[in-house]
Amino acid sequence: MTAISKSTNGGPPRENLAKGLGVFSFALGIPQILAPGRVNRMIGVRDDATTRAAMRAVGVREITAGVGIFSQRRPTTWLWARVAGDTLDLALLGAALRGKSRQPGRTMAAAGAVAGALAADLVDAVKLSRGEAPAAAQEQPNSMHLKAATTVRRDADELYAFWRDLERFPTFMAHLEAVSATEAERSHWKAKGPLGMSVEWDAEITEDIPGERIAWRSLEGAKVDNSGTVRFVKAPGDQGTEVHIEMQYAVPGGSVGSLLAKLLGEEPALQIKDDLRRFKQIVETGEIVRSDGSPEGQLNKRQLKPRPAHPLPDEERASATTAGETS
Amino acid sequence: MRATVWSGRNKVAVENVPDPKILSERDAIVKISSTAICGSDLHLYDGYIPAMRKGDILGHEFMGEIVETGKGVSNLKVGDRVVVPFPIACGYCNACSRGLFSVCENSNPNGSMAEKMFGDAPCGIFGYSHLTGGYAGGQAEYARVPFADVGPIKIDNGLEDEQVLFLSDVFPTGWMGAEMCNIQPGDIVAVWGCGPVGQFAIASAYLLGAERVIAIDRFEYRLRMAREKAGAETINYEQTPVREALREMTGGRGPDHCIEAVGMEAHHHNPGMYAYDRVKQAARMESERGYAVREAILNCRSGGTVSIAGIYGGFMDKFPIGAIVNRSLTIKSGQCHVQRYLRPLLNRIENGDIDPSFIVTHRMSLDDASNGYETFKHKQDECVKVVLKP
Numbered sequence: 001m002t003a004i005s006k007s008t009n010g011g012p013p014r015e016n017l018a019k020g021l022g023v024f025s026f027a028l029g030i031p032q033i034l035a036p037g038r039v040n041r042m043i044g045v046r047d048d049a050t051t052r053a054a055m056r057a058v059g060v061r062e063i064t065a066g067v068g069i070f071s072q073r074r075p076t077t078w079l080w081a082r083v084a085g086d087t088l089d090l091a092l093l094g095a096a097l098r099g100k101s102r103q104p105g106r107t108m109a110a111a112g113a114v115a116g117a118l119a120a121d122l123v124d125a126v127k128l129s130r131g132e133a134p135a136a137a138q139e140q141p142n143s144m145h146l147k148a149a150t151t152v153r154r155d156a157d158e159l160y161a162f163w164r165d166l167e168r169f170p171t172f173m174a175h176l177e178a179v180s181a182t183e184a185e186r187s188h189w190k191a192k193g194p195l196g197m198s199v200e201w202d203a204e205i206t207e208d209i210p211g212e213r214i215a216w217r218s219l220e221g222a223k224v225d226n227s228g229t230v231r232f233v234k235a236p237g238d239q240g241t242e243v244h245i246e247m248q249y250a251v252p253g254g255s256v257g258s259l260l261a262k263l264l265g266e267e268p269a270l271q272i273k274d275d276l277r278r279f280k281q282i283v284e285t286g287e288i289v290r291s292d293g294s295p296e297g298q299l300n301k302r303q304l305k306p307r308p309a310h311p312l313p314d315e316e317r318a319s320a321t322t323a324g325e326t327s
Numbered sequence: 328m329r330a331t332v333w334s335g336r337n338k339v340a341v342e343n344v345p346d347p348k349i350l351s352e353r354d355a356i357v358k359i360s361s362t363a364i365c366g367s368d369l370h371l372y373d374g375y376i377p378a379m380r381k382g383d384i385l386g387h388e389f390m391g392e393i394v395e396t397g398k399g400v401s402n403l404k405v406g407d408r409v410v411v412p413f414p415i416a417c418g419y420c421n422a423c424s425r426g427l428f429s430v431c432e433n434s435n436p437n438g439s440m441a442e443k444m445f446g447d448a449p450c451g452i453f454g455y456s457h458l459t460g461g462y463a464g465g466q467a468e469y470a471r472v473p474f475a476d477v478g479p480i481k482i483d484n485g486l487e488d489e490q491v492l493f494l495s496d497v498f499p500t501g502w503m504g505a506e507m508c509n510i511q512p513g514d515i516v517a518v519w520g521c522g523p524v525g526q527f528a529i530a531s532a533y534l535l536g537a538e539r540v541i542a543i544d545r546f547e548y549r550l551r552m553a554r555e556k557a558g559a560e561t562i563n564y565e566q567t568p569v570r571e572a573l574r575e576m577t578g579g580r581g582p583d584h585c586i587e588a589v590g591m592e593a594h595h596h597n598p599g600m601y602a603y604d605r606v607k608q609a610a611r612m613e614s615e616r617g618y619a620v621r622e623a624i625l626n627c628r629s630g631g632t633v634s635i636a637g638i639y640g641g642f643m644d645k646f647p648i649g650a651i652v653n654r655s656l657t658i659k660s661g662q663c664h665v666q667r668y669l670r671p672l673l674n675r676i677e678n679g680d681i682d683p684s685f686i687v688t689h690r691m692s693l694d695d696a697s698n699g700y701e702t703f704k705h706k707q708d709e710c711v712k713v714v715l716k717p
Contacts, residue, residue, distance in 0.1 A: 153421050239421050273439060281433045285417040286399065287351045289473065291451060293380070293461020294436040295350070303440040306457045308382030309464070310330060311347040311471065321350055 017124045018075050021082060024117065025066030032059025044106030045096045054092070061085055079125035086118035143225070146247045146269055150276045152283050153240035156211045156232040162283060163214055163230050166205075172278040172288075174299055175271055186219075199224050225250045243279070247272060270300040295320035329717065330384045330467030331696040336374035339385065339697050347463065347471035352399035355475030357411060361488040362389035362466050362693070364703050364713045365496055366522045366590070367638045371456065372700050375591055375614065376640055378440065378457040386466030387413035387453040388495040390488060393479075394469070400476045409479035411472055412665035413496045415451035415462060418477030429662035434474065435460045444641070449662060466696055468717045480669040489684035489714060490676055493523070497712075498683050499668035501527025501588065504636035507659035508584035510535045517541045517573060517582035517626070518559065519619040521549035523686045523712050524636055525588035529557035530681055532586070541576055543569055545594065548709040556685040565596045573626050581628035589619035590637030607644060614641030624650050624658075635660035686712040693717040 032039055036055035040047040065085060068078030093111040097104060152159060162168060166187050170176040177190040177198070185205045193199050201222030207215035207229070217227035226249035233242040249268065277298045281289050288297035293309040295317065296302055312320060330344045347356055365388050370376050390410040393403050403409065416423050416431035423431050431450040435441055438448035441458045451473070454464015463470065472479060482491050501524045508516060516532040518525050521544035529540045542559035544550050550561040562572045573582060595601040595618045604616040623633050624647050633656055651658060675681055688711045691699050699713040 151421065153419065153424065270439060277433075277438050280420075281417075284419050285353070285433050285474070287353065289417075289433055289436050289451070290350045291436050291461045291473075292347075292463040292471075293383070293457050298436050298438055300439055303437050303457070306378075306380060306437070306461050308332075308380045309454065309457070309461045310332065310344040310382055310384045311463060313345050314348075317348060317350070 017120065018069055018079060018128065021079065021117075021121060021124060022066045022069035022075070025062045025069065025082065029059045029062030029066060032056065032062060042106065043093070043110035044103030045093075058085075058089065058092075076125060076128040079121055079128060082121040083118065083125055086114055086121055089114045090118065143248055143250050144268055146272050147245070148272045148276050149242055149244045150280050151235050151239055151242050152280050154283055156234060156241045159232050159241050159243060159283065160211045160214070162279075164208070164210075166216075172282055173271075173275045174278070174296075187216075189218075191224075193224075201226075243276065245272065245276065267300070274298045274300055290321060328468040329693060330463070331386060331693065331715075332381075333371060333379055333383045333385055334381050337372060339372065339700050341694050341696050344382075344384065344467075347469050349395060349397045350471065351473060352397040353474050353476050354397040355393050355400050355403055355472045355479070356395040357389070357391040357409065357465075357470050357472055357479070358394045359389050359391040359465055359468060359470060359717050360408075361391070361492050362386050362715050362717065363492060363495075363497075364388075364466070364696075364699055364715065366524065366703075367455070369700070369704050370591060370638060370640070372704060373592065375608075376456045376458070377444070378437075380457065380461075383454065383456070383461075384463040384465075384467055385454045386464035386470075387455055388492065388497065389453075389465030389470060390482070390492050390495065391470075393475075396475065402476055403479065403481065408482045410482060410491050410494045410669070411453070411465065411470070411479045412494075412499075412669060413452055413455075414478075414662060414665055415453065415460065415473050416477055416666055417474055418666075423477075426664055426667045427661075428664040428666040437461055452662075466693065466715060468693070478666060480673060482673070484677060486676065487684065489687050490682055491673065492714065493527070493683040493686070494665075494669055494672055494676075496663065496665065497523040497686070498527045498672055498681075499665045500524050500636055500663040501529075502531040502668055502672060503661070503663045504528040504586045504588060504634050505531035505535050505537075507634040507661075508532070508535075508586065508632045510537050510584065512536055513538050514583040515539045515541065515577050515580075516584045516586060517543065517623070518553075518586045518588060519543050519623050520588035520590075520637065521546070521553045521559075521561075522588065525549075525586075526553060526557050526686050526711070527683070528586045528588050528636060529553055529559045533558055534675070534680060539576075541573065541582060545596070546706055549711060552686070552711060569622060570626055577628070581626050582631070583628050584632045584634065585623035585627045586634045586636060587620045587623045588636045591615040591639050593617065593619040593637075604644065613644040615639050615643040617643040617646065621645065621647055624656060627654075627656055629654040630656070632657040632659060636663075687714055689713040691715055 032055050036052040037047050039055055040051050045051055065078050065082050069075040093107055097107050166179045167181060169179045175192050177192055179187055179189050181187045187203050189203055190200045202219045203216050204219055205216050213231045215229040218225055228247040231244040235242050278288055290297050292311055293306040294302045295312055328346050329341055331339050332342050334340050368385055371379055393405055393407045396403055414429040415434040416428035417433040420432040429450050434451040435448045437457050437460055441448040444458055451460030451462050453462050505528050514537055516537045518528050521542050529542055532540045540559045542553040543562045543564055545563055545565045550563055553559040554561055562569055593616045607613045608616055620635060627633050693715045696715055702708055702710045703713050
């Protein structure tokens with residue numbers, strides 16, 4: 001019934017050089033932890049309990065950096081950590097050369113390799129820090145692209161009319177507090193953000209084809225740049241109309257904000273899906289469907305933490321059931 | 328009001344909770360006169376259904392009197408006596424309009440939670456976990472009934488509560504189990520499980536034209552009920568090897584159709600076999616003990632139908648897909664689309680084709696619900712069906 005897909009503009013998931021450096025971290029870290037003695041001999045430094053312990057510690061750091069690089073889309077911080085680590089390694093190797101290196105040639109070669117790695121890390125870290133890397137993200141850093149669809153047993157004209165009245169959006173879009181039409185094509189929006197933040201912006205309708213599609217986008221000056229399109233397509237047979245919605249927004253707070261929102265159950269990808277379910281309920285049944293456990297109706301945040309399925313006390317009922325009230 | 332609430336695995340309690348109120352225009356409030364404990368409630372009681380919360384009111388088989396209606400309910404009025412179907416359904420969406428009420432696209436407000444578990448959301452169900460909506464159930468003095476203009480059927484004849492109460496679930500569920508077999512003259516139907524759904528599946532198979540019905544269980548008193556009240560031939564699987572018996576009774580063909588009315592907590596007569604799934608289930612490596620459904624599939628005649636009326640909630644191990652594919656078996660299942668059977672089955676009861684009250688073995692006060700669950704779970708005192716009176 002409700003299909004959804006989500007993508008974040010970030011070009012290839014991890015930038016390729018960073019990915020290579022992540023692999024390098026693992027390739028180095030694993031033997032350093034498992035066979036520190038061998039590595040010591042290979043780079044020509046004294047092999048005893050102390051140098052083995054130091055080598056293991058370096059190995060743990062490498063693995064940590066590798067995990068860090070692979071677990072993030074834009075591993076800038078972890079690349080800088082690698083830069084710091086490389087510098088430390090060079091210092092250690094320098095100390096080994098001055099003191100007890102048994103095979104200075106090998107140690108020099110190792111230092112050369114580390115210097116090469118340092119150069120690569122530095123180039124990549126600087127590039128990612130400047131935000132140069134993923135081409136697509138350059139236009140809209142951390143922008144989110146959401147798609148969802150549902151099929152509603154009504155004809156396209158009726159659904160179009162419902163959506164064309166932007167002021168009705170808050171009846172089924174749970175994160176919206178109010179939308180007011182200011183001029184023919186312009187409107188003022190007020191939305192709830194995560195952690196009780198409130199965001200307001202002005203938007204305009206950019207495309208309006210009766211019975212087929214409506215597109216809107218925020219005007220310059222909006223804190224959260226966003227745009228959306230809804231399309232109405234006749235469903236096969238007598239099943240009504242497919243409603244396809246696509247939305248883009250710049251995620252407030254960047255990747256940290258989006259992770260936080262996810263943890264709070266306010267991830268936009270789930271919100272848009274909930275919104276479409278509520279829209280379908282209003283159009284098909286005339287109401288938001290509520291239960292004792294989820295009195296506000298379809299709401300991902302509530303589903304993470306449902307209340308017990310028994311009737312609500314009066315005071316709770318009043319507040320819970322006015323959320324998304326149809327009028 | 329007083330209500331039976333789930334308070335953890337193997338624990339129910341009758342507690343005071345707020346009275347239900349109308350939340351939407353299409354709601355009605357029912358003052359409950361009779362309510363029953365369903366075999367599927369035992370899966371909640373035993374802790375096998377996820378997404379239960381302490382304080383959830385149980386119960387999805389109930390009937391009573393309308394005491395309040397929302398503005399959008401015009402077909403019912405205060406004072407009407409109604410039986411309430413366990414699936415909550417809007418009556419309008421594409422699923423409902425095709426008669427598939429138990430997969431109503433609108434009635435489950437926890438749709439995205441259910442979607443993660445099942446791939447898409449089933450309908451809302453009274454008192455049956457937050458996966459099916461988090462609706463308060465009917466083992467209580469009152470219940471809020473959403474979409475009251477679609478679900479409840481008015482009973483305005485002289486029939487007793489116990490004759491019509493089971494229209495809420497187990498009678499239509501057994502009926503649909505038999506109907507899914509598309510029984511033809513001469514067909515022999517085997518039914519696994521002689522609980523209430525099994526009893527109604529047997530009776531329904533006969534009403535739908537089965538030549539013979541063979542029932543399988545391990546409790547002699549339930550087999551006796553199947554023979555004496557529902558008219559089945561019986562096999563006690565603890566005493567007789569099922570496969571040999573079925574082959575013998577069907578001239579080597581196997582039953583034309585098999586109805587599974589057991590569900591996720593099935594038993595096996597061989598302790599080693601029983602331990603296999605029991606341990607995997609306890610370790611959460613599978614959610615179902617699939618003995619009955621496996622046996623039904625392996626014993627069904629080639630080309631026949633295996634109709635699954637028992638409740639399963641997740642994933643099963645060792646599902647004999649090879650038998651299905653290589654012997655042209657048809658598998659059919661579904662939570663019962665009760666709304667679609669209410670009128671025709673009420674007519675059957677009125678005509679005297681069947682009197683569903685034959686399954687009732689225990690009548691208790693709502694306050695004894697905890698005792699009722701224990702008696703039913705452990706099959707004490709030859710228990711088949713417990714009816715609670717608020």
